[in-house]
Amino acid sequence: MDDWVDKLTRVGPEQDAALVELGELLKVRVKRAFKSRPKADSSFVDDVVQDSLATILASIRQFDGESKFTSWATTLAVRTALRQMRRLNWQDTSLDQMLSHNPAKVESRSPSGSDPAAIALSKQMVESMYRIINYELTDKQREVLLAHLNGMPQAEIGRRMNTSRNAVYKLGFDARKRLRDGLIAAGYSAEDLEAIKAAR
Amino acid sequence: MKITKEQLRALLGFVAKTADEEISCQTCEDQLSRFAEAQLTGDGVPGALQAIQKHLEICPECTEELEYICEALNDDLCD
Ligand SMILES: [Zn+2]
Numbered sequence: 001m002d003d004w005v006d007k008l009t010r011v012g013p014e015q016d017a018a019l020v021e022l023g024e025l026l027k028v029r030v031k032r033a034f035k036s037r038p039k040a041d042s043s044f045v046d047d048v049v050q051d052s053l054a055t056i057l058a059s060i061r062q063f064d065g066e067s068k069f070t071s072w073a074t075t076l077a078v079r080t081a082l083r084q085m086r087r088l089n090w091q092d093t094s095l096d097q098m099l100s101h102n103p104a105k106v107e108s109r110s111p112s113g114s115d116p117a118a119i120a121l122s123k124q125m126v127e128s129m130y131r132i133i134n135y136e137l138t139d140k141q142r143e144v145l146l147a148h149l150n151g152m153p154q155a156e157i158g159r160r161m162n163t164s165r166n167a168v169y170k171l172g173f174d175a176r177k178r179l180r181d182g183l184i185a186a187g188y189s190a191e192d193l194e195a196i197k198a199a200r
Numbered sequence: 201m202k203i204t205k206e207q208l209r210a211l212l213g214f215v216a217k218t219a220d221e222e223i224s225c226q227t228c229e230d231q232l233s234r235f236a237e238a239q240l241t242g243d244g245v246p247g248a249l250q251a252i253q254k255h256l257e258i259c260p261e262c263t264e265e266l267e268y269i270c271e272a273l274n275d276d277l278c279d
Contacts, residue, residue, distance in 0.1 A: 033272035067233040071273055075233040078268045129208060149207045153261055154225065169224050176218040176258075183215070193216035 004069040008060060022056070023049050025070060026077045033078055039088055040081070048084060052077035086153045095160045099146050125188065132182035141175040144168055217258050228255045228262045236269045 007018035026049045034040035056073050063072050133142060140161070147157045154168040161168070183193065203211075235252050238245055245253050256263050 029272035029275070032274070033268045066231075067237050071233040071237050074272050075229075075236070075269050078272050079229065079265060082265055082268060125212075126205075126208060129212070130203075133203075145211075146203070149203060149211060166224055166226060173218070173222060176215050177220070179211070179215045180218050190216075193212065 004073075005060060005063060008057065019053055019057075022070075022073060023053055026052060026074060029074050030077050030081050034081060034085070037085060039085060044081075044084070048077060048081040051084075052080045055080065083155060086156060090152060090156045093152070095143065095147060095152075095157070098150050098152065099143055125183070128183055128186045128188070129179065132179050136178055136182055137175050141171050141178065144171040145175040148172055214258050217254075219254070222258070223251050223255050225255075225259060225262055228252055228259065229265070232262070232266055232269060236266060236273055239266075240270055240273055 004018065004022070007014050008022070009015070027045055030045050030048055031040070031042075034045070052073070055076055059076075063069060067075075133145065137145065143161070144157055148154075154165045154172070158165045158168045180193070184190070231249060231252050235245070235249050238249065256266065
């Protein structure tokens with residue numbers, strides 16, 4: 001397996017030394033990955049690394065040896081940092097602020113003739129999408145979909161809906177499937193959808 | 201609730217890529233370190249990780265995570 005696992009699971013000075021070494025490596029890596037984010041100052045990085053080391057020790061048996069141990073540990077640290085960053089960025093936003101109870105409304109006028117992507121996204125298709133979003137999705141599916149469209153991360157949606165991130169993912173997935181099936185039922189083919197994807 | 205055209209177009213892109221079966225973020229996360237290593241060493245995506253590739257196409261969050269992981273691992277796996 002890995003030398004790291006050996007050292008980190010042996011209680012005593014060897015484990016302490018390995019934790020210090022791993023912590024230093026993670027600090028350098030987290031700092032580099034988040035260098036463009038102003039909120040990622042050194043106290044943020046220190047906190048993330050402390051939390052990550054605890055997570056790594058607690059879940060070390062889940063390391064399957066498919067990657068380097070340090071890659072796995074770095075992945076956990078980056079994930080911890082991203083979650084905290086997302087939480088900070090969204091802490092002042094409520095779901096209600098983002099979603100009103102009115103039906104979704106189209107913001108722009110009919111597509112202009114010069115933009116190929118706008119042509120692909122025809123007025124009829126836009127109307128079909130709004131009909132499906134407003135009348136064929138469940139309230140929860142619609143909430144998740146609209147929050148997603150506004151960029152709110154799944155964990156943050158889950159926190160506000162008192163549900164797990166996995167459940168949020170499932171709601172979003174079901175909403176996308178309903179939209180896809182609804183558009184196909186409205187006469188759009190899988191090829192139409194592909195063409196629109198390509199026109200983006 | 202207003203949806204901009206840009207949002208609608210992005211949504212259509214995701215809808216077009218929606219399959220009947222998808223892996224969850226959790227499953228994707230379990231494989232991301234391996235996936236990042238494969239990307240950084242230029243080995244290409246092994247067959248076993250194709251489902252991850254598909255998930256990344258419809259999941260901006262896991263994609264963002266992968267970008268940060270690759271940046272973090274950049275000292276180690278590029279040489
Ligand atoms: Zn994901």
